[in-house]
Amino acid sequence: MSDIYLDPTAAALADAAAQLRHLTDTGHRVLVLGDLPDSLADLTFVSAASLPAAPPAGTWLITADPEYCAERRPTMQTMMIGPKPAPSPRPAPRCDTEARDLAHAVLEILRHEVMG
Numbered sequence: 829m830s831d832i833y834l835d836p837t838a839a840a841l842a843d844a845a846a847q848l849r850h851l852t853d854t855g856h857r858v859l860v861l862g863d864l865p866d867s868l869a870d871l872t873f874v875s876a877a878s879l880p881a882a883p884p885a886g887t888w889l890i891t892a893d894p895e896y897c898a899e900r901r902p903t904m905q906t907m908m909i910g911p912k913p914a915p916s917p918r919p920a921p922r923c924d925t926e927a928r929d930l931a932h933a934v935l936e937i938l939r940h941e942v943m944g
Contacts, residue, residue, distance in 0.1 A: 829855035830886040832937065833879060836862045837892035838909055838930065844868060847930040854938065879904070886941075890933050897923040905940075907933050 832851055838844070839860045845867050848858050852872050859876040860868060879889065885903045889896065894913050897906045898921035908923035909930055927933035 829857070830888060830937070830941070831883065832856050832858045833876065833887070833889045834858065834860050835889070835891040835893055835896045836860070836865075837896075838890045838933075839865050839868060841892065841909070841930050843930055847934050848873065850934050851937065856937075888937055890930075891923070894920050894923060897921040900924075907936065909933050 832848075834844075834848075844865070848868070851858055858873045860873055861876055861878065864873060864875045879899055879901055880887075881901065883901050883904045887901075887904045889900065889904055889906045890909060891897060891906065892909045894908055897908060900906045900921075905925065906923045907925045907927055909927050909932075912926070913920055925936060927936055
């Protein structure tokens with residue numbers, strides 16, 4: 829299955845453990861960028877220092893901070909969780925997809941794998 833990277837802002841969401849368990853239960857590997865939050869420490873998540881230079885096809889980056897979408901690597905899909913940032917004269921990095929919350933993000937990843 830796929831590697832799913834989470835930035836620290838997405839990993840710290842209140843329902844992260846419950847929602848991300850759906851990904852690990854279906855064979856995905858969930859990697860948290862930076863230190864693993866205490867709420868995820870007892871689960872099978874892995875801490876990652878950084879994004880891989882050449883991720884395999886099907887890799888995702890889930891973030892609640894739009895600046896992380898600029899970290900996208902070729903073949904990696906990015907997903908922004910939460911409301912869109914306020915309009916700004918400075919162009920914001922583009923995320924591939926958006927989700928209203930982590931539950932929606934997990935469903936979108938699973939749907940994408942089934943439907944293509």
